[in-house]
Amino acid sequence: MDREALEKYSENFIPYAGRGLVFKGDYRKGKILSGSELSYIRRRQKALYVRNYYDFDIPQETNWWLIIQDKFLEVEEYRSKRFRQDLRRALRLFEYKRVSVEEFGVHGYSLIEKDAKHRGITPWLTSREHFLDYIAERNDGTVDFWLGYERETGAAVMLEIVQRGADYADEEFEKVDPAYLKRSPAYGMNYALLEYYLRDCGYCFVTAGARTLQERSNVQGFLVDRMHFRLAYMHFQLGLAPWLRILLALSYPFRRLIGGRSTKLKALYNMYGISKQ
Numbered sequence: 389m390d391r392e393a394l395e396k397y398s399e400n401f402i403p404y405a406g407r408g409l410v411f412k413g414d415y416r417k418g419k420i421l422s423g424s425e426l427s428y429i430r431r432r433q434k435a436l437y438v439r440n441y442y443d444f445d446i447p448q449e450t451n452w453w454l455i456i457q458d459k460f461l462e463v464e465e466y467r468s469k470r471f472r473q474d475l476r477r478a479l480r481l482f483e484y485k486r487v488s489v490e491e492f493g494v495h496g497y498s499l500i501e502k503d504a505k506h507r508g509i510t511p512w513l514t515s516r517e518h519f520l521d522y523i524a525e526r527n528d529g530t531v532d533f534w535l536g537y538e539r540e541t542g543a544a545v546m547l548e549i550v551q552r553g554a555d556y557a558d559e560e561f562e563k564v565d566p567a568y569l570k571r572s573p574a575y576g577m578n579y580a581l582l583e584y585y586l587r588d589c590g591y592c593f594v595t596a597g598a599r600t601l602q603e604r605s606n607v608q609g610f611l612v613d614r615m616h617f618r619l620a621y622m623h624f625q626l627g628l629a630p631w632l633r634i635l636l637a638l639s640y641p642f643r644r645l646i647g648g649r650s651t652k653l654k655a656l657y658n659m660y661g662i663s664k665q
Contacts, residue, residue, distance in 0.1 A: 389425060398429045400439060402551075405512050405652065409438040410413045412560075414512035414553050415454065415595075415622065423494075429526030438627040439659070445620040451599075452624035457617045458593040460586035461577070469613045473577070478576030482545060484536045486584075492533035493520050495544035499563045506566035511649055523549075532557075534581070536573050550581065552572045556633060557585040559596045574607075599615050601655035601664075626663035636660045 389397065400413025411418060411428060418441045421429075430438040441452070463479075463590040466472050497519040512518045526549065534548040545568045549561040559581060564574055578596070584644065585591045596611050611617040628636070636657065639646055643657040 389419070389421070389494065391538045391564055391565045394428060401429060401433065401440075403433070403435075404439075405655070407434075407436040409433055409435040409519075411439060411441045414445040414556070415441055418444060420621070420623070421520075421625060421627075423627070430627050430629065430665065432624060436629050436632055437656075437659075440625040440627070441622050442625070444622045446622065448621065450621045450623055450664050453619040453621045454598050455611055455617045456593045456597040456620045457582055457586070457596070457611075459616075460582050461616060465613070466616070468614050468655055474572045475575045475579055476551065479579065481539060481571055482536045482573045482576050483539050484534060484577050484580035486532050487492075487535050489523055489527040489533055490501050492535060492547065494532075495535060496523065496547050496563075499544065499547050499565055502567075503563040514633060536577050536578065538568070543625055546577055548577055550585075552585075555590075555592045557581070557589075557591055559592045559594065579610070593620075612657060624662065628660075 397413075397419065398565050400411055400418075401409040402412045406408040411562075419441045421440050426438055426440060429440075444454075445456075446581075454531050461624060463472055463475055466475070497513070497516045500511050500513060500519065513522055527533075532550040532552060534545040536548075537543065537546050544565075546562065546564040548559060551558040551560050558580060559578075562574065562577070582594055585594050596617060597608065600608055608617075612619070640660060643661075646653065646657075
């Protein structure tokens with residue numbers, strides 16, 4: 389790839405989990421990169437690592453995938469009776485809507501803090517100012533900010549950030565107030581997003597994240613089993629800063645001792661391990 393094309397391709401990568409970069413362009417247009425090309429993209433944005441994807445939605449199973457839905461289903465079309473009941477309850481109790489970046493900024497960080505406290509982790513958006521800077525940077529006309537509100541009180545109970553492509557949407561970032569988890573507001577949010585992007589906008593597919601690296605959540609299994617998402621297999625490349633590559637290679641055999649309870653370290657080791665498969 390020549391320099392001009394590489395510069396253009398590098399625009400598909402966005403900051404992720406601190407000092408990482410992840411491909412967030414049109415997955416169908418992802419390209420395999422050389423080591424030097426990965427290094428160029430990483431150094432260009434002063435990142436510690438970069439994740440690149442290519443060969444999206446291939447028939448054979450690979451070690452990397454996205455969770456996608458490409459068909460909108462009405463409530464009564466879901467197979468599970470229990471899920472249909474919970475979904476109807478969520479839609480009755482909560483209202484979901486796209487909001488301005490200003491309104492999102494008012495409610496968003498408190499939801500992130502509550503979620504982090506509930507899970508016993510430190511959020512990668514480490515302060516309200518960091519959060520406001522992040523959403524201001526993301527507010528480029530291709531990102532939708534969603535909030536879920538309790539209808540009775542008007543309280544914001546969950547958030548979602550969605551990156552829009554030409555004919556697809558990525559569910560990037562979701563947080564729920566733990567006090568409302570038993571009422572399943574996320575069921576309604578996922579339904580509202582599919583309704584809007586697949587049915588109303590006519591998009592080809594909606595993604596709900598890639599293969600999980602932190603091994604802390606069963607959300608993806610739920611989406612596949614209950615909401616009929618599917619795995620879209622693809623190939624994955626990881627480019628690391630040289631010192632980080634050496635450190636991970638030397639310490640990988642001892643990752644279970646070193647990682648401990650740190651979800652960030654566990655994710656980093658898992659990502660490195662997958663790249664070597």
